[in-house]
Amino acid sequence: MEGWLRESGAELDGLELAHFPAIGRGVRTLRCFKQGERILTIPSGCLWTVEHAYADAVLGPVLRSAQPPLSVEDTLAIYILFVRSRESGYDGLRSHVAALPASYSSSIFFEDDELEVCAGSSLYTITRQLEQRIEEDYRGLVVRVFGLHLDLFPLNKFTIENVGYKWALCTVWSRAMDFVLPNGNPLRLLAPFADMVNHSPEVKQCHVYDASSGNLSILAGKDYEAEDQVFIYYGPMPNSRLLRLYGFVIPDNPNDSYDLVLSTHPLAPFYEQKQKLWASAGLNSTCTISLTLDDPLPKNVLRYLRIQRLDESDLAAIALQKIDTNEKISDSKEVEILRFLVESIGSLLDSFGTRLEKLQEQLAKGVYPVGGNAWAAAHVSLGEQKVLRLARKRAEDLLAAVESESGNDRDGCANCGKDSVPLMLCGKCKGIKYCGRTCQVAHYKEHKAACRATTAKN
Template identity: 30%
Template sequence: MAEAYRIFHSTLFPPLSLQPSNPSHGYPSSVLSLKQAPRKVQCSVSTSETKWNATQQVPWGCDADSLENAEDLQKWLSGSGLPPQKMSIDKVEVGERGLVALKNIRKGEKLLFVPPSLFITADSEWSSPEAGQVLKQYSVPDWPLLATYIISEASAQKSSRWCNYISALPRQPYSLLYWTREELDRYLEASQIRQRAIERVTDVIGTYNDLRLRIFSKYPDLFPEEVFNMETFRWSFGILFSRLVRLPSMDGKVALVPWADMLNHSCEVETFLDYDKSSQGVVFTTDRAYQPGEQVFISYGKKSNGELLLSYGFVPKEGTNPSDSVELPLSLKKSDKCYKEKLGALKKHGLSASQCYPIQITGWPLELMAYAYLAVSPPSMSKQFDEMAAAASNKSTIKKDLRYSDIEEKALQFILDSCESSISKYSKFLQASGSMDLDVTSPKQLNRSVFLKQLAVDLCTSEQRILFRAQYILRRRLRDMRSGELRALRIFDGLRNVFK
C-alpha cells in the first residue's frame, strides 16, 4: 500500500506548501524526496519505532496563538527591505494568527512584494559558515539542508540575522509530526492519512539519523547533539512542511518567505504565492476584495483535507474544500486463481497487490477502474492483464479509459465492496468517538486530546461523506445495469417464445 502513496502522493516531501499543485487525478504529483540520486547523503528510511514525546518543545519560537513577537518581526521586516504593507499580523478566527487588511484591498491587487534578500533558501548565508560548508561538501539536498539551517540559526539566537523571524515562528507547529504513534492509531485508524503520517515520521527520523551518522557525529563541535537532535529536527521539518514555498517563477526554488508565511489558507480563494519578476518580490494577486479588519487568505494548493491535516494540522469546515478526496484501498484477492500473474503485471508497472486510489466527490480516476478490471478478470482474459495493469498505473501514458463490458458489473461491485468496507471503518470510529475515553491525567492533556479527537472526527466525517457519495453512484449504476440486463433478458425470452 505504501507504494500507492509513492505514486499518487508525494511521500517524504509534500507538494510544497503554499503553491498550486500539479493535479493528477486531482492530486499533486510532484515529489521532492531526499532520495534524489546521486547524492552522498542518502536519507534512508529508518525502521526503528520511535516514540515522539508530545510534550517536548524547542527553546525558541513562540506560542502559535500569541502575538508576543509579532511586532518585533514587523519592525525588523520593515527595516530589512519589506515595503509598506496593506496588512498587519493580528489574531484571527481562522488560523489563530494571520494577516489582516489595514485598508480597502481591491480584487486583482498585487500584495506583499517580499524581496529575495528576505528569503531563506538553500543558498542563504550561515551564521556558522563552517557548518554550512560541511553540509555543502556532503551535497545535502535542500530539505534536510534547510532543516539543519534553521536549527543552526535558531541556536545562534541574536547573532543570527533571522532572530526576529525565528522568535515569531510557532514553538510547536501544527502538523501530524506532533502526534504520537498512539494518537495516530487511536484517532486516525479509519483514514489512510494515518499511514501517510507514519511514513512521514519514519522518513524524518531516518533523515535525522542519516545526517547524524554521516555528518554530525564527525563534526560534534559544529553540530552538538544538544542542539541537533530528533526534537529540533521534528520542529524544523514541521516548520518546513507548514511554511516552505515553491516558487514556480524561480524554477521551482524552495524558500521560507517571512511575512508571506503569515497568510492562512482558504479553500475558497484561488490565489497562490509566486515570485514576480517585474516587481522582484514574492507576491500574490487577490481574487476578491477585502475591507479593513478582514483576514486575507491565499491557497496552499489543491489539497485534500487529509493532506492539509498532515502538513498544516487543520481540517477545513465540512463541505468547503472542492479539492477534497479520500484514499480508497483496493487489493487483489489472495484466493484469485491468477493472483501471481496479476501481481506480476502490476509489479511490471510499478504497482503492488494493494493500491490506494483517490476518490473525489465528483468521481474517481480511470486508473482505479483499470485496477478493478484487473482484480476481477477471469483467467480467460489473461492476455489483457498487462494492459489493465499499465492503465492502473499513473506513470504509463497508454490509453486509460479501458472498457470490458463483460466484467464491468463485477468491477463496479468490487469497487463498491471496497467502499463499503471503508465506510464501515469510519462509522465504527465516528460512533465510538462519541463515548471515547480520553484517558488523560491533566487538564492540558485533556485539551490536547479533545482537540486531536475533533480534528480526527472532522477528517473522518469529510472522508466518509465522499465514500457515501461514491457508494450512491456505484449502487445506482449497478442497479441500472442489472435492470437493463433484466429487460434485455425478458425481451430475449419473449422473442424466443415467438420463434417457438
C-alpha cells in the same frame, strides 16, 4: 522582524501582524486594498531557500558535502535549526525564527488518544508512517551530518523533539511556498512575514515568485477593507492534508477526498502484458486514485480493475482489437469487479474506529472541544467516510444496473455476453447459455448455487 525586513527592502506598508480570535496570529490590513493589488513584497535576500543555505559561509560546505545529498526539506530544516542555534551573525534570520510558533498542531504532534479518533483514515496511516520515517531520518542525520560536525551541531540543541528536528520539518511543511521556475525546476522557499498569512478557500491564488528578481510578492486575493485579515489560498486541499501539513481543518470541507490505492503483484498472471495496458491507459501497476465528493468513483478505478482481471482469452481478444478496456469486458466480469469494489469499500469503512453517525453525534454534543486536536481528527474521519459511502453507493448502483441488464438478456453467453456464435445450454439446469467450455468453467462459481437449486426443483 518587521524592522529587519523593511531595512532589507521589503514592502510592508499598510500591513501589521495581529492576533485573531480562534485563528491566532495572522496579517491585518491598515488600509483598503483592491483585488489584484500588490500587498507586500519580500526581497530575495530575505528568503529561506536551498540556494541561500548552500551560500552560507559556515553551513554551506557541510550541506553540500553530505552524502547522499540532503533533501530540500532536510536542508531547509537544518538551516532553520542552525540559525536558531547561533548567538551572532544572523540577526535578521534569527528574528524570523523567533517569530515562528513554538509548537504546531499538525497530526505528528497528536497524542495517541487524539489520533485514534480518526483511526481507519488515510491521515491515521500516513501519520504513523511519518512518525517512523522522521525518527529514521533523524538518526541518519546524526550519522551523516550532526555527528561529524558537533562544533556546529551540538546534539543538545539539534534534538528530534521539543523545538528540534520535528518542529523544523513542520515549519517547512506548513510555511513553505512551492513554485515552478521558467526552466521547469521546482523551488521551495520560506518568506518571512508572508508566511504569517493564513489560508482561506474564499480567495484566489495570490502569491507570486519573480524569477528575474528572486522576490516573493503577495497580491490581494479579494477586496480588503482596513482592519481585515489578509488571506492566501493553499489550493483545493482535503482536511486530511490540511491537518497533516498545516494543523487545521475546515468543517464540511468541499474538497474532502479519499486516496484509493490499487496495486498488483509483479508475479500475478500476465503482469507484463497488463502493465503495458495500464501504461497505454495513463495508469501504473500501482495507482493512487483520489475519490472525491464530486466524483466518488472515477472512471480510472474501473479501468484499472478491468485490466487487472483480464484472462488469457481477454488478452487475445485485445490483441485482435475486439475489447476496449475503457468499457466493460463482459457483464460477468463487470459484476465481478463491482462486487469486489462494494466489498472492498465496505471493508475500508469497517476499519474506521468510530462510525460516521457516532462522530456526528459526538461533535454535536461537544464531546471534542472545538478547535482541539481530537475535534480536528473527527472532521478528517467524517470527510473520508462520507466520500467512501458515496463511492460504495455508486458501485452498488452500477452493479444493480449490470445485473439487471444481464438478467434480462438470456440470448447471449452468460459469462461474456457474446451472441454472435452458436450457444450451448447448461447441461444441468438448461437455464442459461454459453459460447464454449471456457466461459462455462469461468462462470461456474457464480452460477453453481442457482444451477443446483433449479436442478433440485426439476
